[in-house]
């Protein structure tokens with residue numbers, strides 16, 4: 001549909017969970033090259049817990065669903081990415097307040113808020129070879145799509161497309177944050193795992209929205 005209810009969001013999160021499980025090995029291989037080979041397992045554990053959590057009734061607004069996602073990710077993922085993803089979802093939840101249906105403008109605002117949370121926690125900038133390199137262009141593209149009158153599928157499609165390009169852009173970069181930064185120049189030539197997982201999550205949300 002063109003807007004998104006709590007129920008739509010739960011369906012979409014099941015799709016995100018499935019996508020993360022499907023791509024777990026890919027994420028782990030990316031993290032093996034420039035990290036400690038656990039990003040796939042961290043994400044798989046977190047999003048399987050998310051899928052189980054949202055299966056229990058009780059979250060009646062999109063914000064309540066996103067809040068449950070954030071707290072679940074913080075308590076299950078661990079590593080650098082757990083608190084960062086968790087904060088992203090918690091900030092997105094706050095930005096949606098208590099509306100029962102989210103439109104394109106609200107999705108764009110939620111992505112902007114999610115980015116703000118990741119930056120507040122991790123202090124990474126665009127170009128540091130982190131998930132920010134996917135999420136920042138996604139938030140920008142979502143804002144442009146929403147300003148142009150885009151509905152939820154259109155805004156999420158724009159975000160996913162920009163995140164995929166942003167994730168690809170991390171390949172030549174030298175990491176300046178997180179575990180990959182320990183490698184210095186040797187981190188160049190590999191995609192950042194967290195940027196790739198961010199693109200995967202946004203693509204799964206877009207596809208679930210019918211984009």
Ligand code: ADP
Pocket residue numbers: 031035036038039042043078079080081082084118121122123124129130131132177178179192193194195
């Ligand atoms: P860990 O590095 O603790 O093993 P993960 O492998 O799950 O955690 O996640 C690694 C990802 O976390 C990186 O690929 C990067 O995208 C992201 N990351 C690490 N540090 C930061 C940071 N300070 N800001 C934003 N993202 C970060």
Ligand code: MG
Pocket residue numbers: 031035036037038039079179
């Ligand atoms: Mg790791």
Ligand code: MG
Pocket residue numbers: 036038079080
């Ligand atoms: Mg680790």
